[in-house]
Amino acid sequence: xxxxxxxxxxxxxxxxxxxxxxxxxxxxxxxxxxxxxxxxxxxxxxxxxxxxxxxxxxxxxxxxxxxxxxxxxxxxxxxxxxxxxxxxxxxxxxxxxxxxxxxxxxxxxxxxxxx
Amino acid sequence: xxxxxxxxxxxxxxxxxxxxxxxxxxxxxxxxxxxxxxxxxxxxxxxxxxxxxxxxxxxxxxxxxxxxxxxxxxxxxxxxxxxxxxxxxxxxxxxxxxxxxxxxxxxxxxx
Numbered sequence: 297x298x299x300x301x302x303x304x305x306x307x308x309x310x311x312x313x314x315x316x317x318x319x320x321x322x323x324x325x326x327x328x329x330x331x332x333x334x335x336x337x338x339x340x341x342x343x344x345x346x347x348x349x350x351x352x353x354x355x356x357x358x359x360x361x362x363x364x365x366x367x368x369x370x371x372x373x374x375x376x377x378x379x380x381x382x383x384x385x386x387x388x389x390x391x392x393x394x395x396x397x398x399x400x401x402x403x404x405x406x407x408x409x410x411x
Numbered sequence: 412x413x414x415x416x417x418x419x420x421x422x423x424x425x426x427x428x429x430x431x432x433x434x435x436x437x438x439x440x441x442x443x444x445x446x447x448x449x450x451x452x453x454x455x456x457x458x459x460x461x462x463x464x465x466x467x468x469x470x471x472x473x474x475x476x477x478x479x480x481x482x483x484x485x486x487x488x489x490x491x492x493x494x495x496x497x498x499x500x501x502x503x504x505x506x507x508x509x510x511x512x513x514x515x516x517x518x519x520x521x522x
Contacts, residue, residue: 302454330509339499339514340455389454397462398443398503400510402454 298324300392302403309380310411317375317406319390325370326392330400331363334387346373380410414438417500417513426522430487434500434513437481441502441511444476446485449497449515458498459485490520 299322309315319329327348332340344365345353352365362384364376373392377384389405417434424430432446442463447455459474461467461483467474475484483502487494500513 300454328507339512342509345509387452391454397460398507399457399460400445400501401457402447405452405454407452 298322298392298394298399298401300390300401300403302390302406304406305404306407306409308409308411311381312379315377315380315408317377317388317390317408319373319375319392319403321371321392321401324392324394326373327370327395328393329367329373330391330393331365331373331375332389332391334389334405336387340389343375377408380408382410384408385410412437413514415500415502415511415513418516419514421517421519423519423521424490426490426492426520428490428520430485430490430494430518430520432485432487432498432500432516432518434483434502435481436483436502436511438502438504438511439478439481440504441481442478442505443503444474444483445501445510446472446474446483447499447501448494449499451497455499487518492520492522494518494520 301320329346331343343358346367348367354360367373390403415436444461446459449455464478471488473486497515499515501510
């Protein structure tokens with residue numbers, strides 16, 4: 297299957313700082329990428345849809361100024377958690393869609409811990 | 412009622428047994444169906460992909476889609492302890508739509 301690389305795999309930061317997470321599709325181009333959040337023993341919660349060259353579409357209840365998404369190229373999307381607080385601590389996962397067949401491939405996830 | 416229903420488990424089976432997983436859904440527009448396996452603190456891994464109705468087999472895995480009943484299944488033959496994970500079903504309608512996920516079923520394969 298196709299490969300989606302996500303970095304970093306884990307990050308610890310102080311409250312009030314910003315954290316950037318990168319998501320790259322390594323062997324295919326992805327016009328559309330998705331960002332999810334997952335709490336322990338729960339399913340994936342879609343945060344936003346990232347579209348190359350245009351603004352991201354955020355799900356209801358997700359603060360767009362808090363979670364900045366940039367999708368500047370067909371292989372890279374970034375999620376920046378701005379002014380992180382302990383309640384932002386979570387497992388964040390990106391995915392990229394292979395457009396010829398609608399298959400969705402996931403990154404390995406990023407565990408964010410805000411102290 | 413959720414759009415996609417999936418029993419959370421846990422489903423515990425002895426090694427070598429067949430694991431049977433399923434999801435039901437309410438949106439008749441769904442036509443792309445996927446099964447993912449997720450290990451703890453890892454991203455989901457695509458196991459099976461089916462477009463519209465029918466069966467698909469890949470090694471020890473068999474996926475079935477019954478659109479008339481709005482029911483999809485995943486079977487794992489000769490289960491191994493390494494199959495212990497959470498299995499998520501996912502589906503979408505027209506091309507370009509976001510995926511709708513089931514809540515996931517936790518599977519434990521005991522040696």
